[in-house]
Every structure is written in C-alpha cells, then in structure tokens.
Amino acid sequence: MTPGQRSTTTAGQVRAHDGSQVLRTASLRVTKPRLAVLAAVAEHPHASTAVVIAAAREELPDVSHQAVYDTLHTLTSAGILRRIQPSGSVARYETRVGDNHHHLVCRACHSIVDVDCVVGESTCLTPSHDHGFRVDEADVTFWGLCPSCSAKLEADEHDAGDRPPAAHE
Ligand SMILES: [Zn+2]
Numbered sequence: 001m002t003p004g005q006r007s008t009t010t011a012g013q014v015r016a017h018d019g020s021q022v023l024r025t026a027s028l029r030v031t032k033p034r035l036a037v038l039a040a041v042a043e044h045p046h047a048s049t050a051v052v053i054a055a056a057r058e059e060l061p062d063v064s065h066q067a068v069y070d071t072l073h074t075l076t077s078a079g080i081l082r083r084i085q086p087s088g089s090v091a092r093y094e095t096r097v098g099d100n101h102h103h104l105v106c107r108a109c110h111s112i113v114d115v116d117c118v119v120g121e122s123t124c125l126t127p128s129h130d131h132g133f134r135v136d137e138a139d140v141t142f143w144g145l146c147p148s149c150s151a152k153l154e155a156d157e158h159d160a161g162d163r164p165p166a167a168h169e
C-alpha cells in the first residue's frame with residue numbers, strides 16, 4: 001500500500017501524471033489516446049463523452065471520436081473508469097472507482113456531485129430484503145435541485161409573490 005492510498009480524497013483518483021502507472025497496473029498498454037482520455041476524465045469528473053472528446057483533443061488534437069469511444073470502453077471494462085448514466089442523462093465517466101460512492105443529481109441543470117459511502121459499513125448495502133443475493137455494491141442516485149438551482153427557484157417564487165398582479169384596467 002502506497003502512502004495516501006487510504007485517504008478518502010485520493011481514493012481511486014487518477015492524477016494526470018499517474019496515468020501511465022494506472023494503465024500499467026491494469027496491464028494495459030500505455031498509449032497517447034488512453035493517457036489523454038484518463039487525464040480528461042480526471043480533470044472533468046462525471047464528464048460526458050462529448051466533454052471527454054473536447055478535453056482529450058486539447059492534449060491530443062488529432063484523436064478521433066472513435067478512438068475516444070473505444071478508449072472509454074476499454075478503461076471502463078478494466079475498472080479504471082466508472083461509467084454512470086442517471087436516468088435521462090447521457091453516459092458520464094469518472095475516475096473514482098470501487099469506493100461505492102453515490103451521486104446527487106440536479107433535476108434542473110443536471111450537475112452531478114459525489115456523495116461518499118463507506119464500503120461494507122454502509123446501511124445502503126443492507127436492502128430491506130436481499131432475496132439471497134450477496135450484496136457488495138449499491139448504486140444510489142439522489143435526485144433534487146442543486147443549491148444554485150434551488151436558490152434561483154426561490155428567487156423566482158419570491159419575485160412572483162412580490163409583484164402585484166398586472167393591472168391593465
Ligand atoms: Zn442545478
């Protein structure tokens with residue numbers, strides 16, 4: 001175990017310069033598209049494919065859409081990236097893997113925030129009835145409004161309440 005590996009802030013995180021190490025650990029060949037995609041996702045947690053393509057191209061201008069798609073698939077299959085797809089959203093990718101964390105999703109602006117959950121000790125791993133399954137992971141999506149969207153909504157409601165009904169007599 002390397003120092004810091006147990007720290008919650010670095011668990012599963014891939015810093016750009018760690019990319020080749022991460023790939024080697026997963027027995028994957030270190031290629032430029034893989035490094036670019038890893039760095040892009042590390043920099044933009046919960047990035048959509050479109051965001052990953054744009055960010056990867058900043059580093060590797062001639063990387064093709066197909067290469068990014070294939071790389072996302074390879075890295076997800078290898079467990080280096082986690083793919084989430086909240087209902088109504090496109091697939092998103094993140095470098096936080098294997099820590100059973102959950103997501104808060106804003107219904108209005110579709111922003112996504114991580115919520116920590118401790119593997120093995122969390123009540124979310126205890127379904128009301130496990131139907132005989134040996135549960136090792138829970139994938140919880142909390143839906144609501146993010147602080148800025150709910151502030152906006154409150155302001156709108158406040159405005160609507162303050163304004164007297166339009167008088168056109
Ligand atoms: Zn929002």
Ligand SMILES: [Zn+2]
Nearest residue numbers: 094096103114
């Ligand atoms: Zn996440």
